[in-house]
Each structure stands twice: as structure tokens, then as C-alpha cells.
Amino acid sequence: MDQTPAVRARGISKSFGDIVALDGIDLDIAAGQIHGLVGPNGAGKTTLLGLLLGLAVADGGELEILGTPVGRSLLVPDGVAGFVDGPGLYPSLTPRQNLSALAKLRGSGSDEIDTTLERVGLSDVADDRIRGFSLGMRQRLGLAAALLTRPRLLVLDEPANGLDPAGTRDVHRVLTSLASTGTAVVLSSHRMDDLAALCHEVTILDTGRLVFTGPVAKLAAESGELDYRLRTSHPDNARRIAERIAGLTVLAADDQHLRPDPDTLLVRGPVPALDELIIALVGAGVAVRELAPVVAPLEAAFLALTDKETR
Numbered sequence: 001m002d003q004t005p006a007v008r009a010r011g012i013s014k015s016f017g018d019i020v021a022l023d024g025i026d027l028d029i030a031a032g033q034i035h036g037l038v039g040p041n042g043a044g045k046t047t048l049l050g051l052l053l054g055l056a057v058a059d060g061g062e063l064e065i066l067g068t069p070v071g072r073s074l075l076v077p078d079g080v081a082g083f084v085d086g087p088g089l090y091p092s093l094t095p096r097q098n099l100s101a102l103a104k105l106r107g108s109g110s111d112e113i114d115t116t117l118e119r120v121g122l123s124d125v126a127d128d129r130i131r132g133f134s135l136g137m138r139q140r141l142g143l144a145a146a147l148l149t150r151p152r153l154l155v156l157d158e159p160a161n162g163l164d165p166a167g168t169r170d171v172h173r174v175l176t177s178l179a180s181t182g183t184a185v186v187l188s189s190h191r192m193d194d195l196a197a198l199c200h201e202v203t204i205l206d207t208g209r210l211v212f213t214g215p216v217a218k219l220a221a222e223s224g225e226l227d228y229r230l231r232t233s234h235p236d237n238a239r240r241i242a243e244r245i246a247g248l249t250v251l252a253a254d255d256q257h258l259r260p261d262p263d264t265l266l267v268r269g270p271v272p273a274l275d276e277l278i279i280a281l282v283g284a285g286v287a288v289r290e291l292a293p294v295v296a297p298l299e300a301a302f303l304a305l306t307d308k309e310t311r
């Protein structure tokens with residue numbers, strides 16, 4: 001596998017008038033890596049993806065794509081494909097015609113149209129006009145158009161947007177198989193569960209600044225103490241026992257904006273205190289029916305790193 005980094009960015013900045021969309025971003029994406037970009041609305045994700053696609057140039061910093069320095073012109077090297085703000089398609093044409101037009105423009109890929117349409121699950125509608133397509137079907141076709149160029153860096157802005165669960169699974173499968181052959185994939189998403197399932201590394205942006213970049217497991221480890229939902233056979237006894245465990249706090253349901261449920265207790269504490277709680281509950285004849293984090297560890301880390309109220 002080619003060891004040239006797909007992306008190497010140092011101190012990238014980009015402003016639109018007074019708005020600082022990116023503020024000194026460093027980013028490394030290795031070949032064959034699926035890298036997720038997350039952040040609240042307006043964090044700068046689309047702006048960063050646009051720079052990688054050559055749709056705009058940075059105001060400052062250094063950017064290397066597939067080993068080639070990208071200067072102040074809008075040229076990115078061959079081997080980069082993808083889309084931001086939805087794929088650009090010809091609505092009056094069919095998927096097959098869209099891909100044929102693209103293959104003609106590029107002078108290659110026309111023999112791969114059928115297999116590419118099949119890969120993204122559009123074989124059955126290959127000859128229907130795309131004007132009536134759903135958002136999810138357009139997303140699939142956008143991905144097909146990108147795949148046809150055999151990219152070494154694939155850049156996708158919210159590719160799972162509008163996809164049903166089966167569509168999301170198909171896209172994950174395509175991206176995972178692409179990465180296994182050395183293509184780097186960078187994608188934005190608002191769904192931490194998707195990113196956890198798909199990405200090797202994630203970068204979190206917040207109002208143009210980088211607040212985390214690294215392996216998904218490292219991010220999950222930053223979630224600190226979590227809140228857990230505890231369902232037992234005897235909620236009143238469970239509450240009394242939980243209140244006696246050192247380091248454990250029993251929370252009110254409205255702390256979490258959750259629907260009140262008399263059978264469920266909310267507790268916050270470190271894992272050893274939870275272990276102690278379970279042992280005590282079982283010892284007292286209280287059956288534990290569920291103990292699960294209210295917010296998944298990755299989501300909790302994301303919220304802690306980007307939550308303005310707590311900052």
C-alpha cells in the first residue's frame with residue numbers, strides 16, 4: 001500500500017469576511033484510513049472538505065494532498081473525488097447516463113458503469129430519470145460517480161444523509177472495502193454511532209477550531225464519568241442501595257430531560273462504583289434488568305468537548 005499521506009494539513013485557516021470558518025487546523029489522514037469529521041452546525045466541516053476537493057483555497061497554512069502541495073490555485077491532484085452540499089448530477093438523465101457522461105469527460109471508466117451502479121445498489125433504477133429520486137438515492141449515485149474515478153482520496157459531506165438503515169449499511173460496506181485497497185476516505189457526519197462503526201480516526205471541529213483528532217477509541221476514553229440507566233426488579237430498594245455506594249450519585253430524571261419512568265433509576269459514577277452497586281443489588285436479591293449509558297461514550301465525549309454551556 002502507498003504510504004504517502006492522503007492529507008497533511010498544518011495551520012490551515014479560512015475566513016469569510018468576519019467569520020473565521022477554520023482557525024489553524026492541523027490534520028493527518030493516512031492512506032487506507034476512514035476519517036470522520038464531526039462538529040456542531042457551522043463548525044467548519046464543509047469548508048474543510050471543500051478545501052480538500054479544491055473548491056476553495058485556504059487563506060493560510062500548508063496543505064498537502066496525496067503528497068502534492070496545494071498552493072494558492074484551485075488545483076488539487078488527480079485521484080481526489082467526492083462532493084459537498086450534495087452531489088452534482090444531471091436531473092434529466094438516468095443514473096447510467098450520468099455515469100456515462102462522467103466517463104466520457106474523463107476518458108475512462110465506461111466499462112465499469114454497471115458494476116459501480118451495482119456496488120451502490122442502483123442497478124434496478126439504472127435507467128430511470130433521477131429527477132424523482134429521493135435524497136438517499138441521489139447520495140448513492142453521487143458515491144457511484146466518485147467511485148468511477150477510482151479515487152485515492154474520497155471526500156464526502158454527510159454521505160449517510162437521507163439513507164435508510166439498509167442504505168447506510170451498503171455505503172459503509174463500499175467505503176470499508178475501498179479503504180481496504182488503500183483509498184483514504186474523509187467524511188463528515190452528525191451521527192456519532194455511524195462514525196464509531198466506520199471510522200478509524202475522528203476529528204472534532206468547533207467554531208473553526210480543532211478540539212480533538214485521533215483514534216475513535218481514544219475519544220471514547222475521554223468521556224469520563226457517564227450517566228447510566230438502571231432498571232431493576234425493586235426500584236425503591238435499588239435507590240436505597242445506590243445512595244449508600246461511595247462515589248455514586250442518584251440523579252433526578254429531569255436532569256437528563258428524560259421521560260419519567262418509575263422503574264428506572266439514573267446513576268452517575270465511575271465504573272468501580274457501578275461494579276460495587278451491581279454486587280450489592282444482587283446480594284440484596286434485587287435483579288438487574290438493564291444497566292446502560294444514557295448517552296453512548298463517544299457521544300458523551302463529543303458533547304463534553306463541544307458543549308458551549310459547560311465551557
Ligand SMILES: Nc1ncnc2c1ncn2[C@@H]1O[C@H](COP(=O)(O)OP(=O)(O)OP(=O)(O)O)[C@@H](O)[C@H]1O
Nearest residue numbers: 016019020021039040041042043044045046047048
Ligand atoms: N461561502 C460562505 N460565505 C460566508 N460564510 C460562509 C461560507 N461558507 C461557510 N461560511 C460560514 O463558515 C462557517 C463554517 O461553515 P461550514 O459550512 O463549513 O460549517 P459545517 O460544520 O459544515 O456546518 P453544518 O454542520 O451546518 O453543515 C459558518 O459560520 C458558515 O456560516
